[in-house]
């Protein structure tokens with residue numbers, strides 16, 4: 001029985017990193033006219049109401065997305081019209097603002113809502129979610145969306161069945177809750193299997209930093225599986241061991257755009273400053289070409 005609900009965590013520091021990277025990757029791939037499959041193995045509920053009891057209980061979004069919006073608003077340079085927002089955040093931030101047309105932040109678009117918003121006519125979106133309540137919410141939201149498919153299915157198995165895609169181009173977000181401890185192994189076997197089947201796909205795997213040894217074991221297993229061109233971004237709010245629970249996160253990108261290393265290296269320290277992060281921050285190759 002799944003109990004994790006992303007509504008408690010939507011818009012937190014980990015979502016800022018994950019969603020900024022996912023949007024950056026999608027937008028880069030959309031620089032070419034050919035259709036792209038945007039696939040989210042663990043889609044969540046789509047849109048998150050930041051005024052509901054789940055978001056209010058933790059208030060995590062106030063230390064994440066809200067800080068980025070406050071920074072962008074306060075740092076706008078009247079003379080130049082620039083806002084000092086790191087390039088890695090720019091397209092994601094525009095989508096967050098588009099979901100909050102009144103200006104005040106009340107709705108947070110999760111990965112599924114972002115993929116649906118990014119879809120061009122030639123693209124497809126495939127979303128998998130197992131939690132009955134979140135699956136129902138997602139299905140209702142996507143009811144009128146064209147070429148957006150929602151399924152109540154295991155995203156790991158669904159990914160294998162979807163590859164290689166007829167478009168020959170795909171961005172895959174693998175974002176489990178790690179509620180099931182075997183997820184730490186399953187993400188590696190799933191990623192490696194997908195990469196072997198479809199080596200040119202772009203894959204983004206989200207990893208929590210809760211116990212450093214567990215995170216490092218996943219990285220070591222990815223290296224041992226023989227994947228190439230694997231880039232890793234990390235953003236931690238506090239040093240390892242300074243707090244219980246999620247202290248930070250990583251996003252592992254297989255086949256990143258050539259622009260990503262430079263943009264990410266410049267952006268990460270600035271994102272850390274905006275969020276007040278005090279822990280490890282990094283943007284580097286795990287496995288180079």
Ligand SMILES: C[S@@+](CC[C@H](N)C(=O)[O-])C[C@H]1O[C@@H](n2cnc3c(N)ncnc32)[C@H](O)[C@@H]1O
Pocket residue numbers: 002004005006018040041042043044045046109110111112128129130131134153154155156175176177
């Ligand atoms: C971290 S949340 C997803 C958040 C979402 N990707 C976002 O960024 O907005 C993980 C989700 O995966 C769902 N889930 C857990 N195991 C799953 C599985 N095997 N297949 C599909 N969904 C699963 C959970 O119910 C939960 O909603």
